[in-house]
Amino acid sequence: MGETERSVKKMKKNNHLEKSAKMIRGQKQPEKEKGKEKEIEERVKKIIRILRQEYPSPQTALHYRTPFELLVATILAAQCTDERVNKVTPGLFQKYPTVEAFARARQEELENDIRSTGFFRNKARNIIALSKKLVEEYGGRVPDSMEELIKLPGVARKTANIVLASAFKKAEGIAVDTHVRRLAGRLGLSRQTLPEKIEKDLMAIVPREDWLDFNFLLVEHGRKICQARRPRCEECVLRELCPSASKLAPPEAKKSGGKE
């Protein structure tokens, strides 16, 4: 093997390693990496065990009866609260009881129906377009694979992961929403900021059997304790395992007195 060939091979190998989801810290020393990975994997297991005790029924807060209803509700939940979506969907699903009904919906009318969830023009456009696609290509059914779901208009990995996990009990990834993004950073599980990269980091360290629930566990904890503006580190069950506890707790505790 010539020098150039060896260099190219080495470069590819390094690139591969760099891209690997296990390269959370970007370290160059393999032994150091291994130790770091092991430490994070062990910590993640403990975090999951504790969160499962705190939140024994991890699931989406969105109300739905079918995979299609969950798909629509998840799209509506972008930049909106689940509570707000749950107020809108009962009337919406009564007015449009089938995929075909959504496929036939008039853009302006649907916009008005979902206006209170925000970004209603885009959401209405996507819901009508994906309903048409489901009718034309899937006989009105929601596909149960990541590959097919992300080809639907307005459906990215986060939405697909939620639908797969909740409606089909399938774990093909980990949904990264605003709570998961925030907590993954604070808990030192990922240094990335892009959802796809955070997901890759998490998939490397979260045991596969926990993928289904991991998003819901972090979302619950994010809503109740590790809130964006005022994390309640002083009463958090993860504080012993969280590298941000010491950085965030003292000033916040002073400000809030430990309560909201």
Ligand code: SF4
């Ligand atoms: S210790 Fe604080 S920053 Fe860490 S998870 Fe708990 S609330 Fe969030």
